[in-house]
Every structure is written in C-alpha cells, then in structure tokens.
Amino acid sequence: MADDRQWGRRSVLRGAAVLAGAAASVPLLGGAATALAGGGDADALFKAGEFERAGRAYEEILKRDPKNLHAARRRGYVGLLANRFADAEKYLRMALALAPGDKDASHFLADCYIRQDKLGLSAPLWKAAGEDGYATWFAAVRGEAYQVHGETARLPIQQMDPMPLVEASINGGPPKRFTFYTGAPNLGLRASVAREAGLSPVASQKIDFEGGSVWAYYGILDSFKLGGIELRNVPVGWSATESGDDVDTESDGLIGMWVFYHLLTTFDYAGRQLILRRRTPEAARKARAAATRAGVEPLPLWLAREQYLHSRGSFAGAAGSRTGMVGVNFGGVGEIAAGMRGKTAEQLGIRTDHDRQIGTFAHSHPAVVYPCYPKEIRIGNAVAKDIYCYTNPNQPVNVPWPYGTGFDTMGWFSHCFWKPYNVTVDFTDMNLYIARGAAA
Template sequence: MTFARQSGDPDEVFKAGRFREADRAYARILEKDPDNARANAQRGYIALLSNKFATAEKFLTKAVRLAPDDRFSKEQLADCFVRQDQLARAVPLLRAARVEAYAKQYESVTGTPYEVRGAQSTRIPFVALNPGPAIEASVNGAEPVTFGLDTGAPLAFTMETAEKAGLRAVATSKGRTSEEVLTIYHGVVESLRMGGIELRNVPVVWHDAEMPHPLGVEQPKGVIGTTIFYHFLTTMDFANQALVLRRKTEAQLRKFRAEAERAGAERLPLWLADTHLPHTLGSINGYGPRVVSLDTGVEGAAQVTADEKTAKRAGLTVDYERPVTLTAMDKSFPFVAPEVSLGRATSRNVYGIAIQDSALNNRVGFETIGNFSQEFFKAFTVTFDYVGMHLYIART
C-alpha cells in the first residue's frame, strides 16, 4: 500500500508531511507576495524541523514581524535559538508568547548553557532494559543514580533528585500524565555527568509524578531525553546494551558515518518538532512511508501506536472487544500488524495500539501515522544525527 501524492493547497501538502514539496509551494507564494505571513511562517517552521537555523531564523523573524499575534511562530523562533544554546535570545520571544515558565528558566542560566566537558565520546552501559533502557548518571557530583532514556522527553528529575541536588525552582507550570494534572518545576542543574562526559548549566524540570518502572523495582531518579541527546551524536546500542555519546565534531561525525556505511545501516531523514520530539519516515503494514514520531518513552508493550484512522487505512484488524488503558483521555484498542518498518528495518507480527480521537498531531501541525516506541527499537541499534539530520538504524 503506497501513499498517493496529491497537489493543491500547500497547507494540506505540509499537513501530509511532504515538507520539501510544501516548502517549494510556499516559496512560489512568496515570489508573488513576499509579505505573506503564513508562507513565511511555514517556510521557517519547515527549516526548523531540519535544524536549518539560519533559514528558520530568517523566515520566522519576518513572520513574527508581519503577524505579531502569531504565538506559534514566536515559540518556533525561540526554539530555533534554544537548539543553538542561545537561550538569552529565546527569552523575550517566549515571554511574548506567554510561555513564562521557560522564559524565567532560560534567563536564570548563568555560565555557558549545556557546556560540554570531558571525553570526546563515551559509552555508558545500560543498567536496565525494562520498561526501557536506563543508565547511571551523576547530578552535581553526587553518586551515580539510575535514569531512564526517553527520546520523547526533556531532562526531567524526580522531586527527590532535585531536592538532593539542592535545585531551586525559578518557575512552575502545569503538565499532565495519563493519570493526572501535575505541577512542573523549572530550574537549572549545575552538572550532569554521563560516563566520561559532563554537561554544565543545564535546564531541567522536575515533578512528583511516578517515573515508568517495573513492578517491585524502585523508580528511576529521572529521565534523560532529547534536549540532552541533540547536543551529541547519540546512539542507543541495544546489541551491546549501551548509550554512546559522541561530541558533534567533524572528526566524530566523519568516523561514525564511515562506520555506519560499512555496517550497512539504513539512513533515514530526521526531523525535530515540539522542542524535543524526533520524527522520521515509517510504514505500518505497507501504509507509507509517511512521517512517524519516535517517542521511546511510551509505556506498555506496544511497538507502535497509531490512531484509529491509520489502522483502518493500513488494513489492520482492531480488537474492539479488548480495550486498553493507555491514557485517561483516549479510548484505545489493540491490533497486530503483520509488518512495521523504518526503511529496511522491519519487525513482523507487531503488537500495537489504536487510539480513538488521538491528539498525537495537534502539537506539531502535521500528520503522523503513528509512534514507534522502545519496544520496536530493542531489536536495533539506532543513532540520531542532529547535524546532518539523519536517523541511522541497523538490526542488532
């Protein structure tokens, strides 16, 4: 089953995840109408998805000038600066977009944000694989404790970890889990050490919600997510059960890419949206390739999560007799997909969850056909290259 390409409204082309095609369409609009706020905003957002920072800044800056009430573009321009560790430039934009907690958090950073010290690369062994990979890391020089790894999250601590580290909340905001609304505290941690690499002056959030963990096992002390991972060439090596962090130098990138080519790793596009949620191209039962999200922190045994519409288009049989409690807000039902894949990286007879009325796509503005979780990735080694914006994946 393939995705039929359609022409027409560039907003619809963008929504379908055909970003290059949409960008060309918006460019044609700007040739005739250079002050079209929507086209400028969309070209800037598309560039930001691929970490093309100069282009993103150019178009988003103009979009904000043309449409001062466009909060989304202000947030994306702020994110453009945050991803480059230019936190001070993000503060007024976040304040104008009424994202006050992050504005206060970023303006409280002293010293160089995300300053990297130590080794050029480090390999940190997994200390657990269930429900997802976990490593040991040290906060502010204390003894190492266990942290989960979650590509769909920022850096987050438990209340206990924040208190032991002596962190001071500079702001609060509201968030929610599948179970409850919670208060999120915002601050800055002086030091986070992972193996032979230390990060300093790192924005962090903490809360009192329970972290995912197996029954009878103490919960991890926090989660290390994509706001940390995109500062490195990051590999989750399930074959050898380790997290590998490499500095984003030309030498490290060149060496890794040569190794990936020799290993026959699949290279796929990588997009980053909603500040910390990576995306690539995937297929579900032959439906695709289309954009999928890569949130490895989704709880449960499902390898892939999709909305009900995607399940039907993919020809899947959804078991409506066995509802699944995935979140308090969504009705969810299981299915088994004969095949799901990221390029040539394929799993068969995959357990998945179909969500009714899912809000998966509301935050990013484009459609995804599903989310690939850590259960899928446990059969592979995966590397996130946030310089070249590629995902490398190989079966372990």
C-alpha cells in the same frame, strides 16, 4: 505561567514517558492529502511530510506575496524541522516583522534559539508565545548552557524493561538511576533528588496529572555526568505532589531530547548500551562513514515541537501497506513495538482487538487504546511482522498547531521495536542510521 496543557506535556517525569509516542505523532490524512500534494499545493505538501517541496512552494508564494504571514511562518517552520537554523531564522523574523508578537512564529523562533543554546534570546519570544514559565526559566540561565566536557561515553543499560535505566551522577554525587525517553524535552529529576542536589526553582506551575494535580518546578543544574561525558549548566525540571513528595519512584530522573540533541547518540539496544559522543561535524562524518561500511542507508530525520523525532516508515495490513511520516521514539515505557491512529489501522485493514481495551494516559490525561497486529511495520531496513502494537481510534486525523505538529503521521515506532538494532541519531546532518545487532 504557561497553561497546563503545555506544562503537563513537559514536566512530570512519569507523564513524559507513559504512552510513549502518543504525543509524538498525528495521523495521516489519507488519499485526499496525497492527491493535493501531487498538485503542488504548499499546505497539502507540508501536511503530507513533503517538506522540501513545501518549502519551495512557500517561497514561490512569498515571491508573489511578500506580506503573506502564513507562508513566511510555515517556511520558517520547515527550516526548523530540519535544523536549518539560518533558514528558520530568516523566515520567522520575516513573519514577526509582518505580525509582531505572532504567537506561532514566536514559538518556532524561540525553539530555534534553544536548539542553538541561545537561551537568553529565546526568553522574550517564549513570553510572546504565551509560555511565561519557559521565559522565566531560560532568562535565569547564565553563561553557556549544556557545556559538553569529554569525548565519548558508553553507558550500560542496567535494565531494559519496563523502562530502560542507565546510571548518571548529579553535581558529582553517587550514581543515580535514570531512564530516558526522546519524547520528553528536558532533563527531569525526582523531587527528592532535586532537594538532595540543592536545587532551587526559578519557575513553577501547578498542573493536572493523571486525575489529580502536581507541582512542576524548573531550575538549573551545575553538572550532569554520563560516564565519560559531563554536561554543565543544564536546564532541569522536577515534579512534586502537594505535600512535596515524589511523583514517581521508579527511577531517579529522566533524560529527555534536549540532552540527546547536544550529543551524537547511538541507542544500542542490541548491545544494551548508550554510546554518547561529542557532537561535531567530524563525528557526524565518522558516523556516516561507519554506516556506509555497514551497508546502512541514512534515513531522513525531522524534529518537531522541541522534542518529537520523525522519519519515514511504513505499516501494512490486510488491505495493503502505506509509507509516510512516522514518529520515532527511543526509551520510555511500554511493551508495544508501534502505535497508530484508528484511521491508519482501519484504512490498512490491520487486525484490532476491540474486546480488550487498555486504559492508559496520554499527556497525563486518560486515554483508551486497543491491541492491534499489523502484518508488517518497517523503517529503513528494520522490520517486524505480525507484532503487538496498539491503536487509538479517538486521535483525530490531523492535529494542527499549536496542539500538534500540523503534519500527518501514520503512527510511531516505540521502545520494543528497536531491541534487535542499534540506532545512531545524528542532529548535525539530520540523519538516522539503523543497523541490526550490537554496535561495534
């Protein structure tokens, strides 16, 4: 089975939502990366989030040195970040031809396949990447996964805090209370709900969780209905204590990124609803046209490590402001508007209250963070000033693969930041549209 740092990240319902965004972002390098990026160094460009330029730089390396494994692997990763699957496959296959069984290239290509619902093709690659649990899980899926039935759904957000709740039904049963969090990967259920639905696991793993241990299980759900949208043949996970009890009872399950990237979703915080549409090129065009009419500019979107969304944003403090890569999270638990690394807060002179530390969890493990109050945080036209955030001084400046994304991120935007807005996430053209007020 996969080691517990990976299963812990993917499995436990509450663990996926606590400390929303801490796993989804890594800090910026600072001035050194900017200087190197200006010089055209491929790796520095990549770390600075200049993915288009980095991709071209890796291609130039490969022209001079066709056997450069690092350049091929990294060029494939650049394609994957933007959901450019043909590019990703081309260069990741090149990397695997150079080094059969390379774990990193295998992981990237496996992710590339699951994003396209080619789960069977992903299974041997997950195994080569050391993810035996994923390999077993995806090999067990028969037929087309995530079959979408219906065109549109509007789900009222029944509760906004401390975590958002919407209603959905499992295998045609009565409505259940589901939270959502885009920093979590798969659809997750409470253990008792999984038993009620008659689910049997195809893979399992004992993992560390908040100072103890729990069992994570994975199976396949026949039907998941969200208002007028139904998904069929859906990979699903659930967790239980040693005695078989529920790990968390605050909701019946958690809707993760893999559900959302199969749809065109508007997280309508201002209107207190989720708007789900069948994801097609035509739907993406309509979303773009609606944004244009509303005067909303598209923001770039990148998807890393199977579930972590990123775009460009800025933080400002007494020492100035900086624009760069930021994590983008919807849903989850917490009252902060954003989080940031200690170096980000320190470099920008962001007021931090070191006398009032907060003990919490990240990746199901203990973490200590501190309240901080940036002068401004901004993404596109969405902005908040002098707002409550927190910072973690112990997160390293950059977390390389396989423990992080490998590129620099200043921080992340969280659940509370979005409340005055509606946000449409378009995985077809990889754009983010943020508009003030409720969606039409």
